Amino acid sequence: MTSDAVRIGVAGLGRAFMLMLPTFRNDPRIKLVAAAAPRAASRAAFEAEFGGRTYATVEELAKDADVDLIYIATPHQMHAEHVDAAARGGKHILVDKPLAVSMGDADHMVAAAEAAGVHLIVGPSHSFDPPVSLARTLIESGEFGAVRMVQALNYTDFLYRPRRPEELRTEEGGGVLFSQGIHQIDIVRLLCGGRARSVTAQTGAWDPDRPTEGAYCALMDFQSGAFASLTYSGYAHFDSDCWMNDVGELGGPKSPEGYGQARKALRDLDPGAEAQLKSTRTYGAGREPLAPKHNEHFGPILVSCDRADLRLTPDGVEIFADTKRSFRKAPLDPAPRKPVIDAVVAAVCESISPAQTGRWGRASLEVCHAILQSAERRKTILLTRQCGTTPKEIHS
Ligand SMILES: NC(=O)c1ccc[n+]([C@@H]2O[C@H](COP(=O)([O-])OP(=O)(O)OC[C@H]3O[C@@H](n4cnc5c(N)ncnc54)[C@H](O)[C@@H]3O)[C@@H](O)[C@H]2O)c1
CATH class of the missing domain: 3.40.50.720 (NAD(P)-binding Rossmann-like Domain)
Structure with a gap:
């Protein structure tokens, strides 16, 4: 440099x-x-x-x-x-x-x-979102004891956002696992020490017009002894942002008038017209993201430790400890x-x-594939490519 x-x-x-x-x-x-x-x-x-x-x-x-x-x-x-x-x-x-x-x-x-x-x-x-880093700092401080269980859940309209045809083909990386599951897996691995041991999962591909996975439920267990439940639906019905103080994924307000817009925008479009619609969301097309008032997030996440449950919000972490409920704010920067x-x-x-190195990304990708394999074979899949959260552990 x-x-x-x-x-x-x-x-x-x-x-x-x-x-x-x-x-x-x-x-x-x-x-x-x-x-x-x-x-x-x-x-x-x-x-x-x-x-x-x-x-x-x-x-x-x-x-x-x-x-x-x-x-x-x-x-x-x-x-x-x-x-x-x-x-x-x-x-x-x-x-x-x-x-x-x-x-x-x-x-x-x-x-x-x-x-x-x-x-x-x-x-x-x-996994880079400030509330996730804050939760990680709280966990590493040892103040609340070990992480025992994580619940991560997200209900979005992902499958009905405009797509190119290959984005609806799993073998080419389409569907919710590779684009969305990977966020949830990254966050959960970061909070549970990185090294997952196994995955048991079911997936759903329920819309024949968009024939790729739109939903999954997965149970992961970790070398640390923690276990985690991950749920995702991209079928554009329930919107779990209503459990995130009505703040959307990118930190902006979620208005009730927006309900159902994703499906409405796709109505009667053929694949070519849909890909064209996607290109209106690209750079140089004139539609700019707004400056957010909150941090980005990936849906409700609850971390159960020995002496507290930690709820991640778009603004920080709410701590439900033995005898006291409190809130720690996460920083919000003009560069989101x-x-x-x-x-x-x-x-x-x-x-x-x-x-989040290449080895880390490979370990999270292994979990995506394990979710697909577990659902297909109806078996628990053992993981072999995992790594920890620090540079030393990532390379060991
Ligand atoms: N982290 C996030 O929040 C986030 C959000 C959206 C997408 N993504 C990721 O970003 C990647 C792109 O997704 P997207 O939704 O922006 O897709 P996109 O289609 O909107 O953008 C991809 C761009 O790559 C360009 N491109 C294609 N071939 C190229 C080449 N050979 N050389 C240079 N440019 C080329 C296309 O013209 C297009 O502008 C995906 O891997 C996706 O998972 C991440």
Whole structure:
């Protein structure tokens, strides 16, 4: 790194990049200097806003000598190829979740980054949310004893947001497991010490017009002795944000008038028109995310420790201890995903890894596959690729 700010090149200027924009615009420790995108309109919008260099391919971006780190925000199934290119170019890497779709690709990516001596961070993911970090700090303080049980639940409209056809095919990374389950798995692993032992699960694919998993229930157990129940439904009926103080996933208010909008917007659209609708949510299409008043979240999460239950909220952690109920506030920054940038800066400038490394992302991906396998085979699946939460444990 040669300048003060970490110089970031972005691969993929779609929805994920849009969600990072408020953070990129508000954190002076980073500078967007280049981007790769196949669409000329996205490249032009990037040049107009950031004045940087743009390329049609990630391979060209990876050769840009003035880039310290590449943020890979391309579709899941391209992550392996793009991580490989970035590692070959000697760039540090922030790859959006999930690390990959197949475990083979995940192995390849971890090996490529380690061979090149570059940091590979998997994020953003909701495991970076400040209330999750606060809960982790409270747990590690030992004040409330060991974590015994976690309940994580989320009911959303995920399956009815506009999709490209492959996003509705499980084998290509479609469905709720790879895009949504991975957030919940990351959070639960972080709160339970990282090393899961087994998974027993059921999945649901109930809509023949969107023939991929839209729901699951999973029971995980951990080396620490803790166990966790994970439930997700993306079928756009109940909305568990009403149990999160009516705050949506991105920290904004949830209005009752929005109920049912996801399904209504898709009514009578063919797959081409649906993919077109998705592209209206992309960078340069004019729809910007609003500055949030609360932290992002991933649905209700309750952590039972020996001497307290901890309820994660969009604003912090509510503590139900033996004789006292109290609240600890989590920080809210104008750069909503500041913890992701903290991890980037620590990695690039001080060579300190966060928990969410490539090996960590591979371990969470293993849980996604275990949920699918457990449901299909009606068996408990033993896990073999897990790691702990600290850099030392991640590599042991
Ligand atoms: N962490 C989060 O909150 C979050 C939210 C949304 C998506 N994501 C993740 O981000 C990734 C992208 O999802 P999305 O919803 O933004 O998809 P998207 O389709 O909106 O965006 C992907 C972008 O990649 C571009 N692209 C395709 N091929 C490319 C190539 N060869 N080189 C460079 N760019 C290329 C596309 O033009 C598109 O703009 C997925 O892995 C998804 O899981 C994360």
